[in-house]
Structures are given as C-alpha cells and as structure tokens.
Amino acid sequence: MNGAKRKIAEAPSVFGLMEALPDAVIGFDRGFRVFFANSAAQQFFCLSEKQLLSGSMTALLGEKQAVFEAVETAARKNQTVTLHDAAIGGKMITSVVVATVETDAWYMMVIRQQPVQPASEWNEKTKYSLKSTQMLAQMLAHEVKNPLAGIRGAAQLLEKSKVSAEDKELVNLIGRETQRIQGLVDKFNVFYDVPQSQYKPVNLNEVATHVTKIAQAEFGPDIKFVEQFDPSLPEVRGHFDHLVQAKLNLVKNAAEAFGGRQGKITVRTYYDNAAAFHPERPEKLPLCVEIEDDGQGIAPEAVNRIFQPYFTTKASGQGLGLPIVSKIVDDHGGTLNVSSKPGKTVFKISLPIQGVNK
Numbered sequence: 001m002n003g004a005k006r007k008i009a010e011a012p013s014v015f016g017l018m019e020a021l022p023d024a025v026i027g028f029d030r031g032f033r034v035f036f037a038n039s040a041a042q043q044f045f046c047l048s049e050k051q052l053l054s055g056s057m058t059a060l061l062g063e064k065q066a067v068f069e070a071v072e073t074a075a076r077k078n079q080t081v082t083l084h085d086a087a088i089g090g091k092m093i094t095s096v097v098v099a100t101v102e103t104d105a106w107y108m109m110v111i112r113q114q115p116v117q118p119a120s121e122w123n124e125k126t127k128y129s130l131k132s133t134q135m136l137a138q139m140l141a142h143e144v145k146n147p148l149a150g151i152r153g154a155a156q157l158l159e160k161s162k163v164s165a166e167d168k169e170l171v172n173l174i175g176r177e178t179q180r181i182q183g184l185v186d187k188f189n190v191f192y193d194v195p196q197s198q199y200k201p202v203n204l205n206e207v208a209t210h211v212t213k214i215a216q217a218e219f220g221p222d223i224k225f226v227e228q229f230d231p232s233l234p235e236v237r238g239h240f241d242h243l244v245q246a247k248l249n250l251v252k253n254a255a256e257a258f259g260g261r262q263g264k265i266t267v268r269t270y271y272d273n274a275a276a277f278h279p280e281r282p283e284k285l286p287l288c289v290e291i292e293d294d295g296q297g298i299a300p301e302a303v304n305r306i307f308q309p310y311f312t313t314k315a316s317g318q319g320l321g322l323p324i325v326s327k328i329v330d331d332h333g334g335t336l337n338v339s340s341k342p343g344k345t346v347f348k349i350s351l352p353i354q355g356v357n358k
Contacts, residue, residue, distance in 0.1 A: 015027075018038050019038045020038075021038060023040055023111060023113075024037075024040040024041035024043075024044040024045075024110070025038045025040065025041055025109070025111075026052070026057070026060075026109045026111075027101075027108050028057050028071075028106065028109070029105070029106045029107075030106070031056075032057040032058055032071070032075070033057075034053055034055055034060065035053060035106070036053075037053065041111070044088075044091070044111060044113060065088070066083065067083060067086055067087075070082075070096065070098050071107070074098035074099065074100060075107055078100045079100060080098065080099040081098045082095060082097050082098075083095065087300045088111065089341050091341065092113075092300040092303075093111055093113050094112045094113065096109060096110065096111050096112070097110045144181065148178055148181060148182060151174065151178050152175065152178040152182075155171050156175070158171045159171050159172070200237070200239075200240070201235040201236075202236050202237070202239075203233070204243070204269050204287060204351075206240075207243045207244055207247060207289075208267050208269055208289060209229075211244055211247045211248045211251055211267065212227055212267055215252065215265070218255075222260070222261070222262050222263070223255050223263050223265055224262075224263070224264045225266075226264060226265070226266040226267070227266075228266060228268040228270075229267075229268070229269045230269050230270045230271055233269055233270070233287065236287055236352070236353065238332045238351070239331075239332075242328045242331070243328065245324070246325045246328040246329060247267070247289060247349075249321045249322070249324060250291040250347045251265060251267065251291055252321070254291060254293035254295065254345070255293075257293065257295045257296070258293075258295055263294055263295055264294050265291065265292070266290070266291075266292040267289070268288075268289070268290040268291075268292065269287075270288050271287065272285075272287075273286065284352055284353070285333075285334055285335060285350035285352055286350075286352075287351040288349065288350050289349045290346055290349075292344065292346045292347075293345050294344060295343075295345060296342055297340045297341050297342040297344070298338070298345055306322050306338070307322050325347075329351075332352075333352050334349055334350050334351040334352065335350045336349055336350075
C-alpha cells in the first residue's frame with residue numbers, strides 16, 4: 001500500500017488524468033486493497049472516496065463474481081484481462097479492463113458502463129408493445145363474446161328442460177366452463193382505455209394505505225410493510241381502482257420475489273420538488289409513489305424486458321402484471337421506472353398533479 005501511495009506522489013499527472021476520465025477507475029495493490037478511486041468510480045459504486053479507500057476489491061466486487069475472477073487472474077498472471085457485457089452490483093457494463101501497471105506492485109481496473117436508455121425511449125417502446133397487446137385483447141373479446149353468449153344461453157335452456165341427471169351434469173359442466181372462459185376474457189379488460197369521465201380526484205396516500213392493507217392480509221407476518229407517506233401530498237386526477245391495481249401488482253410482485261422468505265417492502269409517497277420546477281422538463285410529474293423491497297433484485301439482463309407483455313421470470317407467471325402497471329401509469333399521464341441491485345429494488349411511479357397528459 002505504501003508503495004502504491006508513493007507511486008501516486010511520484011506521478012501525480014497520471015492519476016490526475018485518471019481522475020478526469022469519464023470511466024470508473026480503481027487502483028489496487030497485490031493484496032487487493034483499494035488505494036485510488038476517481039470521481040466516476042465513486043458515482044458508479046455510490047460510495048465516497050473515503051469509503052472506497054478503506055475497502056478491498058473482494059468486498060467491492062464479491063469474490064465469486066466474474067469481474068473479481070478477472071481481477072485475480074490479472075494479479076496472478078501479471079497480464080491484462082478484459083471482460084465484455086458483464087455486471088457489477090446489478091449494473092450492466094459494456095466492458096471492464098484489469099491491467100498490470102507495475103509487476104507485483106499495483107493494478108488498475110477501468111469500468112465502462114452501458115449508456116442508460118432514456119426513460120422517454122423506454123416508455124415509448126413499452127407503449128408500442130402494449131398497443132399490440134391491447135389490439136389483440138380487443139379482437140379476442142369481440143370474437144369470443146357472441147358465440148360464448150350463445151353457448152351459455154343454450155346451456156341455460158337445456159338446464160330448464162327435462163333432461164336426465166347424467167345429461168344435466170354435462171349441462172352444468174358447459175355452464176361452468178363458459179363462465180371460466182368469460183373470466184379469462186374479462187382479464188384482458190385491464191388493457192381497455194377507461195373514459196376520462198370516470199377519472200376523479202384521488203389521494204395517493206389513500207391508495208397506498210388500501211394496497212398495504214390488502215398485501216398484509218395476503219402475505220401475513222413474513223413480510224414487514226413500512227409506510228412512509230407525505231401527509232401534505234396534493235391529489236391526482238385518476239381512477240382509484242386502477243391506481244390500486246397498479247400499486248398492488250408492484251407490491252405483490254415484490255412479495256412473491258421473496259419466495260417465502262422474510263423481507264421488507266416500503267411503500268413511499270412524496271412530492272418531488274426537482275421534477276416540479278426543473279426548467280428543462282416541460283412535463284411536470286412531481287407526485288411520486290415508490291415500492292421498495294430488500295430482496296435479491298432483478299437480473300440485469302431482465303430489467304429492460306420486464307415491462308414487455310408475456311415476459312416473465314416466474315415459473316407460473318403470465319407476464320401481464322407489470323405491463324398492466326405500465327399501461328395504467330401511462331393512462332394517468334405518468335412514467336414508471338425501476339432501479340435494481342441485490343438488496344434493493346425500487347419501482348417509481350411519477351404522476352402529474354392535475355389532468356392527464358396523453
């Protein structure tokens with residue numbers, strides 16, 4: 001470590017250059033102790049310089065991760081190792097280069113992060129996917145509704161006629177199955193547009209309280225629910241039941257991800273002053289609802305796909321929960337974003353105070 005610090009003192013221009021780089025740069029010695037971290041590295045790991053310099057590469061990366069194996073290989077073989085399309089702490093990176101700066105003395109890791117897809121672009125892609133699903137749902141409902149009503153009516157007539165007990169059982173079966181099919185068709189109604197006349201002033205805290213009560217009753221004591229509400233939050237113009245459904249889907253999604261293990265889900269509401277007064281953002285979306293859990297997180301390769309209809313990571317999932325949330329939020333003129341890493345996943349809904357910006 002002392003030798004590494006001496007190198008910094010001897011070559012300040014080199015480390016000054018690394019400090020100015022937009023890529024995250026970490027300097028470490030043969031014992032994997034960190035002795036240098038530029039500003040980009042501090043932002044990438046969300047740690048201060050003091051926190052980084054008091055730690056080790058093992059703690060920073062996790063010793064069983066592919067990136068740490070690259071660090072070990074570079075140190076052991078005194079050679080440069082490059083990884084592409086890897087992940088560090090749940091964040092996808094374009095590449096990471098671990099290079100030997102001085103044999104058996106110190107090493108440098110350079111992280112190039114993937115550019116973040118703008119929220120507007122992500123939302124537009126999600127809307128496009130949902131539009132096709134909405135059209136499919138409407139076609140299915142239209143094509144099934146009329147023949148289904150005919151079958152159900154015929155079954156009711158047969159039930160009233162003189163039929164044997166054995167035939168009556170079959171008639172009852174027809175009735176039950178038509179009801180089941182009707183229920184399946186009704187599930188697609190969530191993709192329909194709700195008339196603006198049904199939108200009323202809604203208190204987001206009341207919505208969130210209703211959601212946590214339902215979730216507590218369903219998931220029991222294994223999951224701790226924490227409410228952090230801004231009592232002065234103004235109302236949003238919206239559809240109470242649909243907003244409940246959106247937030248309940250997010251809470252259930254978080255709860256089911258625990259897989260029966262204990263966990264904590266925080267439901268938070270607040271007024272985002274930065275969003276309300278940002279001069280470069282014409283859309284004012286200051287009313288925020290966050291659903292945060294301390295579970296294992298979402299796999300980096302799945303984060304950009306979870307709002308696509310029918311994409312699911314669950315064995316019994318249908319892949320409609322999050323697309324439904326996305327559509328409801330969009331119908332209310334808002335945006336939906338997610339950030340995830342092991343131990344912390346946050347879904348954030350941002351909504352306008354008045355009106356619905358379509």
